[in-house]
Amino acid sequence: DTAVSQTPKYLVTQMGNDKSIKCEQNLGHDTMYWYKQDSKKFLKIMFSYNNKELIINETVPNRFSPKSPDKAHLNLHINSLELGDSAVYFCASSPRDVDTEAFFGQGTRLTVV
């Protein structure tokens, strides 16, 4: 029973295309995140949502647009994909008010060709 699930796991697409990555968590957490891991394995926060409300937007190009239809889902839509967008994207969730860590999905490896 996967706690944080992302689809797809792998995504290969051409430059200029628009693509989406979906994330769902069944942990009942209020907060969800998108992190980007680049080719050197460096991990950085992109967005954070709390109960469907955007609370963190870390200097990410406007081509990236997160959407949270409900607190269990946080999708990431990317317009006009560029070669530099190739990375692994991780979704995570955490409860807001208790002493608990973030749980991560398995990641989506995006390759732009």
Next chain:
Amino acid sequence: AQSVTQLGSHVSVSEGALVLLRCNYSSSVPPYLFWYVQYPNQGLQLLLKYTTGATLVKGINGFEAEFKKSETSFHLTKPSAHMSDAAEYFCAVSKAAGNKLTFGGGTRVLVKP
């Protein structure tokens, strides 16, 4: 702003030897500290965390870490390496357990037979 420095991007240990991964952080508030492990092509799994209380924390798979405020460090150790410990290890800091994580650059551990 918070930051995390992991000394050594690669560490090679012999099976049965001590594993020591170094992590230093900077934070303007009392930090929450985490170690995550990433196996190839997988997501991040929590090894252990420090939030409050005992400064020596024990985690899964025989790992432990000690929070040293005076040294702003949170080094990870395991007395005896196993082949299955070969992975990428990330130290991370946040202002609170439900807050965004700031990651170090990661340390890849190679275990030699």
